[in-house]
Amino acid sequence: MNAPFGRRLCEVAANRDSGGYRVVSLLDHEGPEPEPGQFYMLAAEAGWGADGGRAFLPRAISVAATAPGARGGVRLDFLLDAVGPGTERLCGLGAGEGVWITGPLGNSFAAPAEVSPGAAGAVLVGGGVGVAPLALLRRRFGERGVPHRVLLGFRDRRHTGGLDLFCGSSGALCPEVRLATEDGHTGLQGRVTDLLLPILAGDDARSGVVYACGPPAMLEAVRALCAEHGVACELALESPMACGFGACFGCAVPKPGGGFLRLCVDGPVLRGDQVEEVSHAYA
Numbered sequence: 001m002n003a004p005f006g007r008r009l010c011e012v013a014a015n016r017d018s019g020g021y022r023v024v025s026l027l028d029h030e031g032p033e034p035e036p037g038q039f040y041m042l043a044a045e046a047g048w049g050a051d052g053g054r055a056f057l058p059r060a061i062s063v064a065a066t067a068p069g070a071r072g073g074v075r076l077d078f079l080l081d082a083v084g085p086g087t088e089r090l091c092g093l094g095a096g097e098g099v100w101i102t103g104p105l106g107n108s109f110a111a112p113a114e115v116s117p118g119a120a121g122a123v124l125v126g127g128g129v130g131v132a133p134l135a136l137l138r139r140r141f142g143e144r145g146v147p148h149r150v151l152l153g154f155r156d157r158r159h160t161g162g163l164d165l166f167c168g169s170s171g172a173l174c175p176e177v178r179l180a181t182e183d184g185h186t187g188l189q190g191r192v193t194d195l196l197l198p199i200l201a202g203d204d205a206r207s208g209v210v211y212a213c214g215p216p217a218m219l220e221a222v223r224a225l226c227a228e229h230g231v232a233c234e235l236a237l238e239s240p241m242a243c244g245f246g247a248c249f250g251c252a253v254p255k256p257g258g259g260f261l262r263l264c265v266d267g268p269v270l271r272g273d274q275v276e277e278v279s280h281a282y283a
């Protein structure tokens with residue numbers, strides 16, 4: 001799905017708490033429906049930069065959920081972690097404020113059989129604010145009848161941002177979701193890779209594809225485990241992005257065997273074998 005030319009102004013419909021993160025919903029009257037894994041460049045219409053100084057560059061944010069807009073178009077939900085000035089401003093947006101958006105940008109997750117011939121099922125693995133694109137992917141796989149399991153990792157009770165994106169209309173966690181928490185307050189005590197390992201070691205592991213998004217260390221652990229067990233994977237990666245559409249080369253990351261990929265146009269979703277090691281280059 002390609003972005004319409006140029007940026008467009010959207011209105012904030014809602015801003016709510018989600019386990020320590022914020023979910024900001026924008027009404028996009030013109031844009032197409034994005035695919036899971038795609039992202040938008042966001043910039044607040046007002047208060048975007050130091051007083052009297054230069055405005056910030058827009059920030060890349062994955063789309064976490066979509067719904068039909070009340071007056072046409074599409075509602076876009078973004079899961080935001082306030083880690084710096086841009087995301088802090090976006091987390092503080094109030095209903096009715098304006099946000100400039102460009103998108104949807106980048107590629108999207110592919111169906112299991114497109115990643116690995118003969119594969120039919122999916123295992124989604126997420127951690128931190130990286131659960132965002134997997135929330136939309138889970139929904140799409142559900143609509144398309146793709147069998148899937150979801151493994152999510154959280155640090156502790158106070159850091160469960162985005163978990164509600166994996167709940168059904170009753171508010172209960174969807175049955176295909178399993179949790180790992182480092183403090184053990186719910187789910188398995190440990191890391192999300194502790195949930196993944198027995199699945200990869202199973203006899204039918206190669207009939208599925210792993211889809212992952214999260215902090216670089218988690219992604220590298222998932223990539224290495226999948227390579228070790230011969231299971232195909234797709235990883236949604238991050239790197240600093242200035243333009244989001246291939247012009248600045250700010251997002252270039254090394255390719256195995258030499259050369260570079262521009263993560264904004266060649267990604268952000270890459271197959272595991274397109275990545276030598278997920279390192280600080282992707283942070």
Ligand SMILES: Cc1cc2nc3c(=O)[nH]c(=O)nc-3n(C[C@H](O)[C@H](O)[C@H](O)COP(=O)(O)OP(=O)(O)OC[C@H]3O[C@@H](n4cnc5c(N)ncnc54)[C@H](O)[C@@H]3O)c2cc1C
Pocket residue numbers: 039059060061062063078079080081082083084085086087088129132237238239240241268
């Ligand atoms: C494709 C893609 C999708 C993304 N999706 C999401 C998403 O869904 N939700 C989300 O919250 N974020 C997402 N991000 C990440 C987000 O775009 C970045 O974190 C963004 O840079 C935040 O902007 P900022 O102004 O808040 O922080 P920045 O000022 O850009 O800082 C970002 C981080 O870098 C650190 N940092 C900044 N300057 C320095 C320095 N000089 N030395 C060391 N560390 C420094 C900060 O402490 C902070 O941890 C995504 C990124 C990409 C590329």
Ligand code: FES
Pocket residue numbers: 240241242243244245246247248249250251252262263264265
């Ligand atoms: S962000 Fe500019 S080329 Fe990728």
